[in-house]
Amino acid sequence: EAGVTQSPTHLIKTRGQQATLRCSPISGHTSVYWYQQALGLGLQFLLWYDEGEERNRGNFPPRFSGRQFPNYSSELNVNALELEDSALYLCASSLGVGNSPLHFGNGTRLTVT
Amino acid sequence: KNEVEQSPQNLTAQEGEFITINCSYSVGISALHWLQQHPGGGIVSLFMLSSGKKKHGRLIATINIQEKHSSLHITASHPRDSAVYICALDQGAQKLVFGQGTRLTINP
Numbered sequence: 001e002a003g004v005t006q007s008p009t010h011l012i013k014t015r016g017q018q019a020t021l022r023c024s025p026i027s028g029h030t031s032v033y034w035y036q037q038a039l040g041l042g043l044q045f046l047l048w049y050d051e052g053e054e055r056n057r058g059n060f061p062p063r064f065s066g067r068q069f070p071n072y073s074s075e076l077n078v079n080a081l082e083l084e085d086s087a088l089y090l091c092a093s094s095l096g097v098g099n100s101p102l103h104f105g106n107g108t109r110l111t112v113t
Numbered sequence: 114k115n116e117v118e119q120s121p122q123n124l125t126a127q128e129g130e131f132i133t134i135n136c137s138y139s140v141g142i143s144a145l146h147w148l149q150q151h152p153g154g155g156i157v158s159l160f161m162l163s164s165g166k167k168k169h170g171r172l173i174a175t176i177n178i179q180e181k182h183s184s185l186h187i188t189a190s191h192p193r194d195s196a197v198y199i200c201a202l203d204q205g206a207q208k209l210v211f212g213q214g215t216r217l218t219i220n221p
Contacts, residue, residue: 033207037154043199043211056206088154102146104156 002026004093004105012111013081021076021108025093031055032074033094033102034066038087046089049074050096081112116140117202119212127220132187134215136200139181146201146209147174147185156199159185190219 005024013019025032034046045058049068057064063079072093078085088109092102117138126132136145147159160167160174162183167174171190176183187194200212 031207033209035209042213043201043209045209045211048207056208058208090154090156092156101161102158104148104158106153106155109154 004091004103006089006091006105006108008108009106010109010111012113014113015081015083017081019078019081019085019110021078021089021091021110022073023076023091023093023105024073025091026103029093029095029103030072031094031096032068032072033092034074034076035090035092036060036087037090037107038084041087043090047076078110083112086110086112115213116210117200117212119198119200119215121215122213123216123218125218125220126190128191130190130219132190132194132217132219134185134198134200134217136183136185136212137181138183138200138202140202140204140210142202143205144203145176145183146203147183148199148201150197150199150214152196159198161203187217192219192221195219 007022031050033048035043037043048056052068066076068074088107090107091105094100120135144163146161149157162176171188173186195218197214197216199214201209
């Protein structure tokens with residue numbers, strides 16, 4: 001069984017540009033979660049998608065957005081990039097019912113210069 | 114005050130030692146997760162607890178809902194257990210709140 005896959009592995013952008021990060025969940029998982037791990041700040045919850053809808057979001061500005069496609073894969077878009085957006089962005093998936101375990105991808109490391 | 118506190122922040126031990134990492138929290142939760150993050154950044158979910166105790170191989174996780182406290186134990190520790198261990202609270206609606214992590218180093 002393939003795990004959660006994220007692409008690209010690394011992404012370098014300049015301030016003001018837009019970044020698009022992609023995530024493919026484990027087959028059969030309908031929920032996708034996005035997290036940010038900035039240096040020295042620990043993991044923070046960004047977004048939760050389930051069945052194509054945004055179900056919850058963390059304390060991030062609207063320039064962080066995303067979507068979930070009919071095949072349950074997901075995109076995270078970050079507009080008007082700022083230097084402090086440099087971080088490891090992790091995606092996780094789950095069955096989305098009850099308290100089902102999370103399965104994490106290896107992350108996309110975004111560097112904003 | 115942070116909603117979730119982990120201790121210790123850093124822990125160095127010798128191979129074979131019994132390891133305990135603690136997580137205390139101040140809010141109501143529906144579940145608590147223990148995660149392992151290796152230096153490359155990848156995260157593995159170790160346990161999800163809502164009550165009692167769970168065991169997987171050399172790893173044991175316990176939670177006391179009344180005292181708002183959870184522990185992760187590693188028996189017969191090995192250098193490959195070296196990683197950052199993160200406690201995360203699920204307050205419902207899948208919005209996890211993460212601890213700052215405990216960096217564990219096991220020396221051979």
